[in-house]
Amino acid sequence: MSSSPSAPAAPPKRTRTIVGLVVLGLLVIVVAATAWVGIRGLQAKDALEAAVPLAENIKNQITAGDGAAAAVTAAELADFAATAQDRTSDPIWRTYELLPLLGPNLTAVSQLAAVVDDVAQNAVTPLAALAGTLNLADFKPVDGAIALQPLLDAQPAVTAANTALERAATDVSAIETDTVLDVVRTAVTRLQTVTVETSATLDGMNRAVTLLPAMLGATAPRDYILLFQNPAELRSTGGIPGALALLHTDNGSIELTQQASSTSFPQYPDPVLPLSDETRSIYGDITGQFIQNVTMTPDFAQTGALAREMWRLEFGTEANGVLSVDPVALSYLLDATGPITLATGDELTADNAVQLLLSEVYARYEDPQQQDIFFAAAAGAVFDAVKSGNADPTKLIAALARAATENRVLVYNADPAEQAILHGTTLAGARPISDDMTNRFGLYLNDGTGAKMDLYLDVQTAIGQQTCRKDLRPQYALEVTLTNTAPADAATTLPAYVTGGGAFGVPLGNIKTMVSGYGTPEVQNLGLTRDGAEVPYHPAIDAGYAVSTIGIELAPGESTVLRFNWLGPKPFSGNLELRSTPLIALNETASLDFSC
Known part of the structure; x- marks a missing residue:
């Protein structure tokens, strides 16, 4: 039996050549x-x-x-x-x-x-x-x-x-x-x-x-109440509304149709609108009983609703919303309009507006009603200058933007859909809103002197965090230094309409302030200290925010340091910011280093 010869094997050299070419081709590719x-x-x-x-x-x-x-x-x-x-x-x-x-x-x-x-x-x-x-x-x-x-x-x-x-x-x-x-x-x-x-x-x-x-009345005429907050007598969103006006808009036209002062409104026997138990607990029923106190709450939407209702009760007009500015914001606007000569002969400029409106006017007019009339006249003159069209538009926009950033311009629309457009902006004047990148805390001041002594209140702030626990929950601290810079002889050299004349039981020259520190909605309130020692305070919850409130009274030259403390719910490595009452002179919040 014969066997057939097997097929010859491929030459090794040829195989290596093919592989080499493939590898070379792949390398080329x-x-x-x-x-x-x-x-x-x-x-x-x-x-x-x-x-x-x-x-x-x-x-x-x-x-x-x-x-x-x-x-x-x-x-x-x-x-x-x-x-x-x-x-x-x-x-x-x-x-x-x-x-x-x-x-x-x-x-x-x-x-x-x-x-x-x-x-x-x-x-x-x-x-x-x-x-x-x-x-x-x-x-x-x-x-x-x-x-x-x-x-x-x-x-x-x-x-x-x-x-x-x-x-x-x-x-x-x-x-x-x-x-x-x-x-x-x-x-x-x-x-x-x-x-x-x-x-x-x-x-x-x-x-x-x-x-x-x-x-501006594109679809129908509008009416807006304009509040002029006076930071010489502090409230959470700025100061007392000493002067007010009604703006009427229609297809782009703007008219100042009515002016009023705080004396135009009575003390209402009850809040003009229902107040939450939280607001009543922290700020009291007076928030809704006096026009001067509607700005005690740090929620400008509530302020707007209260002011709108008071205006309706007194004048019968149901406004579409409420706007707010302060003298510092007016000074920014004057940089765009240029100097304005008032009916009194005073020249109002960007450099002298704050001093004139918050200090000199009190020395000139002892009657609070006369003071309010002067404020209203000054605000009306600035309004007319802006409306005239002679202001530099670039400077005007920059002035409004700066004032808004400093929380000196606030807007409330009675229409919820329109108000929602402002959500998250400084214009809305809401409590601080945190996000994944930034935790925002609040500091709000309300005068308890019953006068204009906040011209002499200096406020310095610092905020920081420290992680001391094994579960890495951070501790937050807000430090507030308050100083009464009034002269030592303030009791005898300052007039009664500045010192309050003792009408509310505060010694002449002293400054009494209700200070409220707001944590974020998720923190645990750890209370506060004054000059390093634990002191009684009022703990509360406001719309989910942990709040600590304390009353502070300082004699001329006296200073005190408050530290508000909170415990965070989980580890956080983002930024910290503070939103506070817009003071006459703003001080930048410092970074606070503290030990466990």
């Missing part, structure tokens, strides 16, 4: 792909480095009303953004994102490019086009009226851009940077700063173009 990614990465880097500064420039150009420059810059930004997006979105780039070490960097750059492209297409371009058709001069009053059509025309573009910026701020904050190179992390951080800041600015613009036309 890898090298080519790497070079492709590298080249496109450099192109994307160059485009992004050029695009981010342009985004910053456009924000400034739009704010300055330079529409032509904004349009040119927007076109450049769009080109760079499109280039960066194109260079970081092809299949080869996506494949390399799967590699360890290199991949996270490529992913971050790709996400960065996508955010910039989204901002360029859906936020910057429509805003630049809008800036090209709008001019700040369009919003200057003409014959006492503001043109509403530009605001109405701007609503769609601003709303769309605001949505895009909010999305961009969220997307860039979600980019993972823990394992990326410093250069990539720096680029992400820079874009985060630009998008978050611009988003906040645009959010305010969106609320303004949405709410202002309605408040």
